[in-house]
Amino acid sequence: MLCEMCGKDVPEVSIVKIEGTVLRLCPNCAKFGKVVEPPPAAFHAPGRTPGLSKGPRRSPMEEKDIFTEMPPLELVPDWSQRIRKAREVMGLTQDQFGVRLSEKSSVIHKLESGAFFPPDAMVRKIEKVLKIRIRAAPETS
Ligand SMILES: [Zn+2]
Structure with missing residues (x-):
């Protein structure tokens, strides 16, 4: 040219x-x-392209990606009813269920009325004790 x-x-x-x-x-x-x-x-x-500032900024992004890949904990809309039904099917009173969860029966009452959203750890406990799922399962299968 x-x-x-x-x-x-x-x-x-x-x-x-x-x-x-x-x-x-x-x-x-x-x-x-x-x-x-x-x-x-x-x-x-x-060899002629300058390195620019792309390299070192990547690692924090990748760490963030790992977080976003984790499925968010989402309770199903009728989670409180599911807990109550499953408890009744198992023949447990709120007190007995509370003992198994290591929670007060007042907490169980709040759970089953939907007034108290269980934290992640408690959700896992509930699912284990009652053998139910109260989280929206990620559609992978
Ligand atoms: Zn010239």
Whole structure:
């Protein structure tokens, strides 16, 4: 390609702005203006592309990805009814169920009325004791 300033035939030119005029210039002439677009070859030529700041910023992103990959704990809409039904099927009173969960019966009462959202650990306990699922299972199967 020909440099629009000196007319020299160069393999690649830079898009350079000089005094409001955009010109395609050889590397020598490009120094006189402001490069608005480096030659495309610069992006593809191996070894010529500067490292930039992409490398070190990746690791925190990856850590975050691990978190987002974990399925969120989502209780099914009728979780409190499921607990009560399963408890009754097993023939447990709220007190007896509370003992198995290591929770007060007042907590069980709140659970079954939907007034108290069980934390993650308690959800797992409930599911284990009653052999039910009260979380929306991720549709993987
Ligand atoms: Zn030139």
